[in-house]
Amino acid sequence: MAYKVTVKGQVTIPKRVRDALGLKPGERVAFEVDERGQVVVKRAGQATAESGEPDAFDRFVGSSDYKFGGTAAAMKFLRGKDYEIEMDIDPPSNTPDAPG
Numbered sequence: 001m002a003y004k005v006t007v008k009g010q011v012t013i014p015k016r017v018r019d020a021l022g023l024k025p026g027e028r029v030a031f032e033v034d035e036r037g038q039v040v041v042k043r044a045g046q047a048t049a050e051s052g053e054p055d056a057f058d059r060f061v062g063s064s065d066y067k068f069g070g071t072a073a074a075m076k077f078l079r080g081k082d083y084e085i086e087m088d089i090d091p092p093s094n095t096p097d098a099p100g
Helices: 015-021 056-060 071-079
Strands: 029-033 039-043
Touching: 015 039
Parallel strands: none
Antiparallel strands: 029 039
């Protein structure tokens, strides 16, 4: 059966595939393209066939307990001391912009 891709690039994983992988809501999946060009879907963090271990990214995900306290704090942490939040602090005007 074919599935439609949304404008955000999303598709629904069929129930029989979710069941076969033991996926529950909120769990992550990984997509790989094999040597024949076919896409393989598996649980994220699952051991790869070649190495028998999760890849470096999967080992890192979820390993930090740092709490950012919101998007602005996270951006300041990631971009450093030079990051400033630009905010429009003027209240919206109730008058139209057109003259007259």
